[in-house]
Every structure is written in structure tokens, then in C-alpha cells.
Amino acid sequence: MFLPKICAFLAKPMPSSPLHGPSIALSILATIFNTLDADDSSRYHVFLAIMAVIRSTSSALAFEALKTQLSNQLPGWIESWDLDEEETQKLHMSISDAARAAGDAELSYHHLIQALHAIPPAEAASTQAREMAVRSLTTALSLPFVFDFTPLTSSDAVQNLRSTDASLFELLELFSTDDLDAYEDFVKENPISSISALASVKTISPATTTSSASSEAPSVETILQTKMRLLTLASLAAKAPSRSLPYNDIAAALRIEREDVEKWVIDTIRAGLVEGKLSQLKGEFLVHRATYRVFGERQWGEVQGRLMVWKQSLLNVLEVIRSEKEKFKEAASAAAAPTQGSAEADRFSFGGGRGGGERRRGGHQSHQHQARDMELVAGGD
Structure with a gap:
């Protein structure tokens, strides 16, 4: 009865101990969590309080200690706590916020999508669902490592943005199916700065790439253009009939210099969108595998x-x-034919019977007569 109040109290900062307060609160909450039975739904409230403390303190160390448990035990916890859709959504949002505060953008996005899909179809048009859809979409577009937009296009809440946030939804469709040319045509008519939901997004520094050596957090426009170039190259590789892409074709599609082609191909490989081998001698990229951005009738x-x-x-x-x-x-039959004929000839010769024997004996006698004549001649000399 008093547990939710205790959790709410511990989740707030402790003015009396600003330095050690968070660690004390986490220790107490962890003890309470472990004391409760595994199927006790009260664990849900304790867990939310733990996530709130991590979010408020941005404690990367504390969150890192929980990551293994989240990946291994969270599905079982959700099932044993018998959470409804709203509670499940709240749980995933608490993890997403804590992960973002701790600097884990990938895990934060994962649970954000989980929270998005926890929205009931009947509530997909609600204000809360729209806010969740906008946040999920802008996060996906602005994160340098997100290239699969299927989880967004399959959400009813995101589909409702077609009528409420047309420009943002059109941008999603571009990144799902189109190429760099279509994107730049869109930007001419709808500058990214004019899309308020995207313009206010705080970006993160991407992983080291060969096409960009800067370690500073790039602008949203830079991230979007870079991602679209990588996606365009992936689409080219997937459509290549001979599994070979000339450097000139890549440079034209990505609107880059030919000498920069290999850098962009390497970045696309690092992003996991393609696999292959660069041939400097032939000036082509040999495609071994390419990721389809969408998989439909075409x-x-x-x-x-x-x-x-x-x-x-x-x-x-x-x-x-x-x-x-x-x-x-x-060839085998032709080689066997002369041998067979030779064998038949031998059988015919031996089949001569006595005549053959007489010929042989006669020949032998003739040979003996010749020998005598030679002896007589020799004796006469």
C-alpha cells in the first residue's frame, strides 16, 4: 500500500545528500526489488523508480550494470507482472529515457519503438499516440545508425501522421523507398528547418566514418543527407542485375566525386547495408549482398x-x-571397335584348323630347305 509512495519519494533527488543520494536511493530500491517475489506486481513500481533515478542522475555506470538483466529478464518480468498495454508502454518509455540519459542511444531507440508498438490500435489517433509517433519518427531519422524504417511504417500511430504531420510522414516515405534525387527535390520544397519536430532534435556524434572525419555532433540536415546517400547506394546494389556497380554510376547517383566513391562504399559496408569487394583495377564494386529497404511486389x-x-x-x-x-x-565406342575387329581376326586365323597348321609347317620346311642350300654353298667354297 505504501510502496508506491516510498518509490516516488526515493525517485526524487535528495537535497540533504546531493552527492551520495542517488547511490543510496538505488541501493534501497534494489534491495526492495530483490526482496519482493518474482511475480509480485509491486516490482513494477520499484523498477520504474529505479529507472527514474538513473534518468535524473544520468548515471551511465548504474545503467550499464542493469543492461544484462534487461536483455535477459525483462520479457519474463513483463509476463509475470501481467501488465496491460498502458503499463507496458510506460515501462518501455522509462527504460528509453534512462538509456538516453545514460548515453545509450541504440537501446533507448529500441525501447522507444517497443513503447510505440504498445499503443492499442483504438488509441492510435489520440494526442498521446501522436506525440509518441512524432518522437519515434524524428529519433529514427536523426540517429546515424537507424536505416530500417519498417517498425515505423507498420505502426498505426505513425500512419496517422499522414494527416496531422504530412511533411514529416512524407520524409519517412522517402527514407523507406526513395533515393537521393527524390530527397533533394523534397528538401527544396520543404527545408528541414521548416519541420519543427526535426529542427529541434538534438543529434549525437556518429561513429567514425571515412566520409566524415569530424567528431562533433552534425546537424540534422547533414545526418539525413548522409543516410540517404548510404541508402541510395544500398538500393543501387540491390538492383544491380550483374552484381557489379561501376564507380561512375555510384558517383552519379550519390552526387559525389569519383575519387570519393570508395569512402562511401566502405561506410555503406560498415552500416551493414551491403557486402562486397572493391576493384580499383576495374573501377567497380562487386556486390556480394545488399539489403532491400522494402520488400514488396517489385x-x-x-x-x-x-x-x-x-x-x-x-x-x-x-x-x-x-x-x-x-x-x-x-569416343569410348569408337575406341572399342578396332580392338574388337582385331580379336575377331585372330579367331579367324586360328580357326583355319589343319590348313593353317599345314601352312605353318610348310613354311617351316621351306625355311629348313633354305638353310640346307646355304650350307651346300658354303661347303662348295
């Missing part, structure tokens, strides 16, 4: 086309094998 058609090509290639290989097999049989 993509199924491309897969069907490639399967037909592979099928025809296999049929050609089988035809070559059959042809070589027939040639081998014919």
Missing part, C-alpha cells in the same frame, strides 16, 4: 527474375554435361 519480381536466370544457368550446365557424356560414350 522486389518479389526481382527475386523471381534472378531465380529464372539461375534456373536457366543450371539448365545450360546440365545440357553441357549431357553433351559431354554423349561425346564420351561415342
